[in-house]
Amino acid sequence: MHDHQAHGHHRHDGVDCDAALSQLFDFLDGELDDSLESRLRSHVERCKPCFERADFEKRFLEAVHAARVTETCPKALRERVLATLRAEGLGA
Ligand SMILES: [Zn+2]
Numbered sequence: 001m002h003d004h005q006a007h008g009h010h011r012h013d014g015v016d017c018d019a020a021l022s023q024l025f026d027f028l029d030g031e032l033d034d035s036l037e038s039r040l041r042s043h044v045e046r047c048k049p050c051f052e053r054a055d056f057e058k059r060f061l062e063a064v065h066a067a068r069v070t071e072t073c074p075k076a077l078r079e080r081v082l083a084t085l086r087a088e089g090l091g092a
Contacts, residue, residue: 014039015039015040015042015043016043017043017047017049017050019040020040020043020044020047020050021050021053023036023040024050024053024054024057025057025061027040027041027044027054028054028057028058028061029061056090059085059088059090060081060085060090063080063081063084063085064077064081066084067080067081067084
């Protein structure tokens with residue numbers, strides 16, 4: 001079943017919310033090619049839900065990277081990241 005309503009009718013520069021969110025991690029990691037990255041960036045800048053999601057994911061990745069410097073145990077790393085996000089009022 002394909003729900004067209006969920007995709008919306010408005011696209012920003014060829015990128016819709018589904019496309020933006022599905023490529024969010026690659027976008028934040030700088031893994032996308034320049035043209036795709038600029039299209040995603042312009043979508044995120046104009047789309048509040050995607051901006052907030054991107055902001056959250058960016059903080060999450062930053063917390064992971066920061067914790068990874070001092071923590072090698074995956075379980076402890078995960079808990080440290082979650083604690084950091086909680087301290088910032090984010091995440092579960
Ligand atoms: Zn969006």
